[in-house]
Amino acid sequence: MALSFNDGNSLFEFVVQDGNGVKGLVDSGLAKVPDRYIQPPQERIEKLNASSHEQPPIDLSLLDGPNHDQVVVAIVKAAQILGFFQVVNHGVPVELLESVKDAAHRFFAQRPEKKAIYLKGVSPSPFVKYGTSFVPEKEKALEWKDYLSMVYTNDVDALEYWPNQCKNEALEYLKTSTKMVRRLLEILVGNLGVKLEDSRVESLIGQKMVNMNFYPPCPNPELTVGVGRHSDMGTLTVLLQDGIGGLYVKVEESSDVGEKEGWVEIPPIPGALVINVGDTLQILSNGRYRSAEHRVRTTSMQSRVSIPIFTIPQRTEKIGPLPEVVERDGVAHYREFMFEDYMNNFFGQAHDGKKSLDFAYIGSA
Known part of the structure; x- marks a missing residue:
């Protein structure tokens, strides 16, 4: 009997438990989006109603010249207003970025059983996980996305346990980006009038994770989302987009970016990397920096990574x-907590905008 993709239990078993993922649905010849992927109207992304973010990328090579101060101002302003900005001349070779995208396609092009060896519970390493959606067990509507997550512990483990199809490219991408991340964090913290010890800076970015996200073509992209509304839990995120686009960031009413409240698309720029502020940096700055709410749309034309x-x-x-910062502000807007508790809370819920930050607000349990 043919699998009924509108049978919720059968679909969940096929996509999530057996590791076929969304790509497996598409490869089966799917003609319409199954009910489990249809988002409520308020969560759908209307491409025609969103504007494009027009700010030019920040040239990080200018930090080492006479325009240093102007570049710092641009970085700080972007972190305060939108929480997202793009950078070029960032120190990561463009050829490497292209090879990373190719490696992602190579991994997801494999047969389902090849990818399923990295499913949670059977993966040869607790630091490598293949899956789909975000927290499918708790989501009312699933996200149209498959992913591979690789947590970095050390080079030896990465080369032994990360998938052969992408481990070399992913590891090089991670290592060449780290210097840039550290420098951006030092600039942003320095603007707060704080000088952190190197050990403290390292501890704030001490866990590093490379994810490869795969968004197969969708027969009804207007009904689904690739990733639902959320902010990132960490300190800073580095994102490599391909040329297809689909990343949207929420502009708050209080923002001064010359645009009305709503969603703006972060357009792909060849050779650029997207930087976004995470919840951790918003908390450290007592709210001066913004972890932007963002989401991803799907496309009907071709696979995106x-x-x-x-x-x-x-x-x-x-x-x-x-x-x-608290001394200058006169009040702390967030409580102190162990980061592991924040992680457990973040991964224990479906995406729901910036609700993850409720955990940290003063007065929260």
């Missing part, structure tokens, strides 16, 4: 507003 690097604090790191 994106490859984020998440830099997040060590699990045992205590996170709260920096004391120097």
